[in-house]
Amino acid sequence: MTTSSFDEKRCESISENIKLIREKISVAAIKSGRNYEDIKLMAVTKTVPVEYINYSIDNCGIDLIGENKVQEFLSKKDELHLDGVEKHLIGHLQTNKVKKIVPLVDMIQSVDSLHLAEEISKQAQNNGLNMKILLEVNIGSEESKTGFDKSKFFEVMSQISELPMLTVNGIMTIPPICDDENELRKYFTTMSQYFYDIKEKNYKNFNMEILSMGMSGDYTQAIECGANLVRIGSLIYGARIYK
Numbered sequence: 001m002t003t004s005s006f007d008e009k010r011c012e013s014i015s016e017n018i019k020l021i022r023e024k025i026s027v028a029a030i031k032s033g034r035n036y037e038d039i040k041l042m043a044v045t046k047t048v049p050v051e052y053i054n055y056s057i058d059n060c061g062i063d064l065i066g067e068n069k070v071q072e073f074l075s076k077k078d079e080l081h082l083d084g085v086e087k088h089l090i091g092h093l094q095t096n097k098v099k100k101i102v103p104l105v106d107m108i109q110s111v112d113s114l115h116l117a118e119e120i121s122k123q124a125q126n127n128g129l130n131m132k133i134l135l136e137v138n139i140g141s142e143e144s145k146t147g148f149d150k151s152k153f154f155e156v157m158s159q160i161s162e163l164p165m166l167t168v169n170g171i172m173t174i175p176p177i178c179d180d181e182n183e184l185r186k187y188f189t190t191m192s193q194y195f196y197d198i199k200e201k202n203y204k205n206f207n208m209e210i211l212s213m214g215m216s217g218d219y220t221q222a223i224e225c226g227a228n229l230v231r232i233g234s235l236i237y238g239a240r241i242y243k
């Protein structure tokens with residue numbers, strides 16, 4: 001990674017963006033009977049150059065980051081200031097890349113099949129570590145999206161609970177793009193119900209504590225509907241430039 005184009009102005013705006021987001025998180029948390037401290041803010045760092053990620057870690061208190069791609073995380077990780085920072089994989093994970101990523105991240109949020117969960121369990125055993133995962137739900141049943149189908153989701157739960165060295169810490173989703181805010185809230189509210197339904201069942205190896213939903217465009221609504229981890233990228237770092 002080159003540092004030739006380090007832009008002070010961009011850093012200033014990152015600081016301001018994070019400050020504003022925290023204020024809005026606080027308001028949304030209170031609206032839903034909680035506090036700022038109950039909500040985790042993840043900085044989504046895909047396509048963001050390492051120097052700006054490091055700026056947000058060193059200067060803005062970012063202590064949780066999310067990357068989408070195994071390869072991208074591998075290419076950045078040595079330059080990142082990751083002391084005390086939690087790292088989650090949030091993008092679709094191919095089975096053949098599980099081996100590489102398991103030793104390097106604290107959580108995999110994007111588990112979307114029993115097969116993938118089995119492979120993560122296997123690699124966790126090989127590495128002698130316990131892997132935390134979230135189950136990703138395709139809440140809008142969209143063809144274009146990954147995630148468990150709502151109908152299959154509950155079927156696999158008991159099988160996943162039998163997998164060694166795996167802890168299911170909660171669920172995550174990306175809802176469909178909605179013009180209608182009521183429709184959006186319906187998806188978030190359904191997720192919230194799933195979260196409590198699963199929690200009540202007390203599956204073995206489940207420690208239901210994270211409801212991961214809400215991105216740059218909808219995090220306040222997500223929090224109001226029960227989210228306790230929001231994943232925000234462009235609203236922190238600016239629009240993504242894909243190469």
Ligand SMILES: *Cc1c(COP(=O)(O)O)cnc(C)c1O
Nearest residue numbers: 044090215216231232233234235
């Ligand atoms: C990119 C991404 C985000 C962040 O998206 P923004 O709209 O930029 O906030 C959140 N979650 C996942 C899974 C993503 O891929």
